[in-house]
Amino acid sequence: xxxxxGIVRLTxxxxxxxxxxxxxxxxxxxxxxxxxxxxTAAFDRLIIIHQRKVVSTAWRVLGNQxxxxxxxxxxxxxxHRYLHTFRTDQDFNAWLYRLIINxxxxxxxxxxxxxxxEEERERGNLDHLRSSDDVEASAMVSQDETIIAAALETLSxxxxxxxxxxxxxxxxxxxxxxxxxxxxxxxxxxxxxxxxKIKTYRDRVLRGNDK
Amino acid sequence: MTTQVxxxxxxxxxxxxPLHVEGDLRPxxxxxxxxxxxxxxxxxELQEQFRQSQRALRTYRPEATGDELDEMRRGVWRRLxxxxxxxxxxxxxxxxxxxxxxxxxxxxxxxxxxxxxxIGSFALSRLGGFGARSVLTAERxxxxxxxxxxxxxxxxxxxxxxxxxxQAEEEEFEGVEGDGDSELEAADDHLRIEIQTGDPDVRxxxxxxxxKAGSVEN
Numbered sequence: 001x002x003x004x005x006g007i008v009r010l011t012x013x014x015x016x017x018x019x020x021x022x023x024x025x026x027x028x029x030x031x032x033x034x035x036x037x038x039x040t041a042a043f044d045r046l047i048i049i050h051q052r053k054v055v056s057t058a059w060r061v062l063g064n065q066x067x068x069x070x071x072x073x074x075x076x077x078x079x080h081r082y083l084h085t086f087r088t089d090q091d092f093n094a095w096l097y098r099l100i101i102n103x104x105x106x107x108x109x110x111x112x113x114x115x116x117x118e119e120e121r122e123r124g125n126l127d128h129l130r131s132s133d134d135v136e137a138s139a140m141v142s143q144d145e146t147i148i149a150a151a152l153e154t155l156s157x158x159x160x161x162x163x164x165x166x167x168x169x170x171x172x173x174x175x176x177x178x179x180x181x182x183x184x185x186x187x188x189x190x191x192x193x194x195x196x197k198i199k200t201y202r203d204r205v206l207r208g209n210d211k
Numbered sequence: 212m213t214t215q216v217x218x219x220x221x222x223x224x225x226x227x228x229p230l231h232v233e234g235d236l237r238p239x240x241x242x243x244x245x246x247x248x249x250x251x252x253x254x255x256e257l258q259e260q261f262r263q264s265q266r267a268l269r270t271y272r273p274e275a276t277g278d279e280l281d282e283m284r285r286g287v288w289r290r291l292x293x294x295x296x297x298x299x300x301x302x303x304x305x306x307x308x309x310x311x312x313x314x315x316x317x318x319x320x321x322x323x324x325x326x327x328x329x330i331g332s333f334a335l336s337r338l339g340g341f342g343a344r345s346v347l348t349a350e351r352x353x354x355x356x357x358x359x360x361x362x363x364x365x366x367x368x369x370x371x372x373x374x375x376x377x378q379a380e381e382e383e384f385e386g387v388e389g390d391g392d393s394e395l396e397a398a399d400d401h402l403r404i405e406i407q408t409g410d411p412d413v414r415x416x417x418x419x420x421x422x423k424a425g426s427v428e429n
Contacts (some may be wrong), residue, residue: 049289052275144271145271195230199261
């Protein structure tokens with residue numbers, strides 16, 4: 001049951017009603033307008049509403065929690081700085097995703113890291129996947145998560161951003177294109193390439209486990 | 212106009228199946244691809260592998276704990292407390308720029324702006340351009356009516372509304388009178404009127420009796 005709640009919060013995290021522990025909430029538009037007027041309590045509420053979404057997206061894009069937390073802080077600093085330029089008839093969801101992707105890009109530039117499959121093996125991060133205990137279902141999920149986290153690191157920043165927004169955040173190709181400032185055709189090409197790379201990486205790891 | 216792809220081979224399917232598994236393929240490719248998959252075991256197997264890979268991809272749901280999120284939020288407020296914001300004037304400028312960017316991105320607004328700017332530029336070039344290039348001078352001139360091949364008393368009608376009437380200063384008349392040209396000095400009964408057209412090589416000259424030219428001078 002808790003898993004179901006988790007999925008709902010991930011996919012619809014931008015809806016105010018998702019922060020159920022905060023009680024009845026005013027519409028997001030009202031919260032934004034109050035925050036724009038300088039109401040710090042409203043801005044804090046804006047953070048609370050979106051923090052889980054921002055951190056998980058940044059984590060998926062950057063591949064580690066430390067960078068994701070830094071990027072998330074940067075997102076909210078930028079949100080505070082530029083919230084006055086947001087028009088309430090715009091799509092806040094898309095606006096926030098654009099901030100997240102830009103913050104991830106800046107964080108990656110500050111601390112570049114690109115880990116290949118071979119490097120992962122050298123560091124021993126994939127060794128546990130060869131354990132015979134992997135037959136259990138829970139271990140399988142953990143195994144997939146680890147493989148996917150490593151596989152995402154093999155993608156280019158643009159491929160990763162497109163794949164995370166399309167496949168993990170559940171946006172449409174057109175929405176992703178708008179957020180990334182490119183065409184839908186380009187995004188389709190990027191996610192096609194990214195999915196193929198993820199599959200190839202996963203196949204190689206699983207084949208290695210079978211040996 | 213797009214054309215429907217009727218038949219595709221396994222190589223083509225291998226390229227498109229990553230898009231097909233999530234429904235991202237355009238219909239003109241999706242239909243023949245499905246037809247191919249119905250009859251090709253190897254490609255169906257590839258499709259299933261991609262589906263498994265996508266399922267695995269969706270298991271990647273890293274989430275921070277509540278305490279970690281609280282710590283992140285406190286960090287945001289610490290940073291906001293330690294930094295000074297921009298001036299209200301600057302905020303207004305940024306808001307105006309954002310407003311402009313928002314409207315400039317709308318195609319209808321962009322087209323309307325281009326049309327208005329074009330009309331404005333054209334109007335300015337018609338009004339300001341002629342005025343800058345044309346010169347109308349009224350001089351005392353010998354009675355050489357007919358020299359320019361026109362009725363000296365009436366300027367061409369289509370040019371009349373475009374004439375810029377220069378104030379004929381008294382000094383100009385005197386300067387013309389004192390240039391030593393005996394013919395000019397002798398002809399006080401007509402005014403010589405010149406109009407420089409937009410073409411620098413074309414100048415219209417006509418002569419007007421003194422009584423009619425007097426109204427021009429005024």
